[in-house]
Amino acid sequence: ExxxxxxxxxxxxxxxxxxxxxxxxxxxxxxxxxxxxxxxxxxxxxxxxxxxxxxxxxxxxxxxxxxxxxxxNNSGPRYKRSKIERRMNIDIFFCIGILILMCLIGAVGHSIWNGTFEEHPPFDVPDANGSFLPSALGGFYMFLTMIILLQVLIPISLYVSIELVKLGQVFFLSNDLDLYDEETDLSIQCRALNIAEDLGQIQYIFSDKTGTLTENKMVFRRCTIMGSEYSHQENAKRLETPKELDSDGEEWTQYQCLSFPARWAQDPATMRSQKGAQPLRRSQSARVPIQGHYRQRSMGHRESSQPPVAFSSSIEKDVTPDKNLLTKVRDAALWLETLSDSRPSKASLSTTSSIADFFLALTICNSVMVSTTTEPRQRVTIKPSSKALGTSLEKIQQLFQKLKLSSLSQSFSSTAPSDTDLGESLGANVATTDSDERDDASVCSAGDSTDDGGYRSSMWDQGDILESGSGTSLEEALEAPATDLARPEFCYEAESPDEAALVHAAHAYSFTLVSRTPEQVTVRLPQGTCLTFSLLCTLGFDSVRKRMSVVVRHPLTGEIVVYTKGADSVIMDLLEDPACVPDINMEKKLRKIRARTQKHLDLYARDGLRTLCIAKKVVSEEDFRRWASFRREAEASLDNRDELLMETAQHLENQLTLLGATGIEDRLQEGVPDTIATLREAGIQLWVLTGDKQETAVNIAHSCRLLNQTDTVYTINTENQVR
Known part of the structure; x- marks a missing residue:
């Protein structure tokens, strides 16, 4: 080094x-x-x-x-004045003007009145020299006297009274039970004492959608690959009822406890008829119906008690795969094993290769960082010399946990094939892969245990699960190594929750992101084989391009591949023109795929989902060499650097091949529709800004009750981009 x-x-x-x-x-x-x-x-x-x-x-x-x-940037905070403070300052100036006017009138009147006497009146006392004050000087003294007499017109004590009122207002706001969130155990906090009274004077509210109205928890819902739509109905049913997982979470993970190859080997018809194909839900869970795009959350403290990890929660990480797509992923994984330096023909565009590239793009085309937990969560084995009464209770608890896994595996023994069958059907890699190597691909969040029932358990060794149910005695269960219950885990940390949701979705199909460095990225395939892609260049996402791309060298074919994801309004314009394809059948196929994908994108938008398109491009060695030289010159330029970098990205991100699209859901926070409806009833005008598609924005507006079903929606679009 x-x-x-x-x-x-x-x-x-x-x-x-x-x-x-x-x-x-x-x-x-x-x-x-x-x-x-x-x-x-x-x-x-x-x-x-x-x-x-x-x-x-x-x-x-x-x-x-x-x-x-x-x-x-440390110029200090800008001082904000409330409406009542500005109004009070204006009133003070009026009081001062009235005071000066009254004092002037008194002074002028005093001078005129003294001038009416022919002789000095008795109350006009001369000074020590016997001389009297002139009328003008007497009027000036009277002006000062009137200021002292009439200074009570200026409400100086008003400022003190207002500050005391503000303190009382802040006290009542902080102790108002209606403004207390029981789930997060937080009450309202007044950080600005001088503008609290403006809460009752608001006329307009400008709000962002993501993270403000929504939970900012991106949940993978559906996808379309090569014109075929996969609705993930089992995943949608799972998301209908928010689950609060506890230590008995494996009771509802009957389907997920099987390793991924075991789920492969099940026939789709058999899987469709088994209850094990769907995650079991606890009968104690509160089931709240979904109303449109709005999901009600439980008021329990279970979820809030989990340690926060960047963009990771059980609802985001757990994805139930679509059965039809699961079967095709098996074929795609086997197809990857057959690749070599022969380089497959670009004109083939087979569904199998496109599915493989689709999930590789979900795994690679991002900025997600992979880290391991600092302290492996393993059960502590107590020495015989230190055994106490609690030891037997702990061992009994471990025993019952193992017995639960045994009962789950036995329920699938009639349909799950043996290890030998799996090895014959999936290739030698499955049979010879070390169990510890597969276990490294499980996903976690800091503080969450592997008993969550999420798909981070999908890479468990099948042999361990099947063997635990093959006549395990009580003594053998108690003497088994305790470390088998805890597996090495990965933590995914992303700049954007969308990226984390796509990585977790790919992991649900066992395309697992294992590691990422500035030079390479490693992906574990469903059969346990690891592919290490050389990371040649990364074109990060920006609001102008509305897309992100990575340039990698494929470890199996040696090709330089560009994986791109971004907004459909941009990616669709960068696709290869079907008219340029010499093969007529291929041209028809490309047009059909694009039309079906656009139809699915419109469907996702109407359902209120965030859409992203996935595409790829194979670049020749010579073209990439010229482009890399141009890119280095742009990066080293001080003048017009942003424009040059944008130009280099446009040179590379064109003539793309469409792979598919995804639909991600970002649900509304609890109480948002009722809050917006109350604000509208109070006469407050609310504006919401979003970068989603137009159909998505309209769907969200109806879901959060910003728009009523009887409202007339006027759409104003422009064909030219406004700069």
Whole structure:
């Protein structure tokens, strides 16, 4: 491993001047041989940030002290004045004007009145020299006297009274039970004392949809591959009732406790007739009906008690595979095993190869980081010398947990094939794969145990499960290693919850993301084989392109493949024109696939789902070499860097081949429809901003009661992009 030696570092770093733009940074590093390496904001570590998932990092201080972006943005909070405070200031100025006017009238009247006396009146006392004050000076003294007498017109105590009223208002708001969330155990918090009274003066509300109205928990619902739609009805039924999993979660994981090859070997007709094909639900679970796009959540504390992990919860990670697609995934996995350097023909466009590429794209085309748990959750074995009364209770608990697994495996013994049959049907890799190697592919969230019943258990060794039900005695069960109940786990952390949802969906079909480094990404296939893709380039997502792409070298064929995912409005325009295909049958097939996929996308949008299109492209070695050189020049440019990078992306992301599309659901938070309806009844106008498709936006608007069924919707579209 090459070690960095600072004394040998003779490169020159050129970057932009200090500024307060946190999301913009560009520059290049010039090597002694005059070559340049460009860098951007992804290479900048801001002050106060923490590096994760990095064993070693070498950095150079670019900005320091007051030139850091954090300090340049630290201008202090803007002081906000409430409406009543602004109105009170105006009233104070009116009071001051009235006071001055009254004092002027008194002063002028005093001067005129003194001028009416021919001789000095008795009350006009002269000074020590016997002289009297002039009328003008007497009027000025009277002006000052009137200010002292009439200063009570200015309500100085009003400010103190208002502050006391605000304190009382904050106290009642903080202790209002109607503003208390029992699920999160949080009450309202007033962080600004001077604008609390504006809550009753709101006329307009501008709201974002994702994360504000919705839960920001992306749940994989449906997908379409090569024009064939897979509705995932079992997954939809599972999501109808929110489940709160406890330590007895394996009671409803009868289907998931079987390893993935065991589920493969089941005939679809047999699986359709068995209850084991669907996750069992506990009878104690509260079942709340879904109303449109709205899902009610349980008021229990079980879910809130789980430690938070980036974009991971049981509802996001657990995906019940579609039975029809599950069978085709088996064929796709076997097809991958037959690949070699012969490179399959691009014109084939078979369903099997497209399904394999579809799930590879879900697994690879993202920025998800893979990390392992810091402390493996394994049961502690107590030494014989330290046994106590609680030891027997703990062993009994372990025994019953094993017996539950035994009963589940025995219920499938009539339909599940043996290990030998699975090895013959899936190839030698399945029979010879180490069980520990397969167990590494399970998915987790920090603090969640493997007893959740989620599909992170789908990679369990089938032999362990079947053997646990083959006449295990009480003594053998008690003496079995306790570590078998805990498996190594992975944690997926993503910049976007959409990416995490797609990775979990691919894992449900046993296309598991195992590791990711800047140079390569490793994927475990359903039969246990690991493929390591060389990561040649990553084109991150941005709001202008509305897509993301990764360029990898396929480990089996050696081809350079571009996997792209993004909004359907963009991906559809980047697809290869079917008219350019010389084969007429292939042209008809491409047009049919595109038409069916667009139909499915419209269906997903009407159901309120977030849609993403998946596509690929095979690039020749020469074309990629020229493009990579152009890309390096763009990255090292200081002038028009963003425009050049956009141009390089457009050169690569074209003539794509459509693989399919996905539909992801982001449900409304609890109480959102009732809250919006109440706000509308109060006369408050609500505006919601979303980046979804137009049909999705209309569906969400009806679901959250922003629009009523009787409302007339006027659609205003533009064919040209507004800049």
């Amino acid at each position: 090459v070690q960095f030696e600072p004394e040998l570092f003779h490169n020159t770093i050129v970057c932009e001047k200090p500024n307060n733009h946190l999301n913009k940074f560009k520059g290049y590093m010039e090597h002694p041989d005059q070559t340049r390496t460009g860098f951007g904001c992804e290479s900048l570590l801001l002050r106060g940030c923490t590096i994760r998932n990095t064993e070693m990092a070498v950095g150079i201080v670019i900005y320091a002290g007051h030139e850091t972006k954090a300090m340049l």
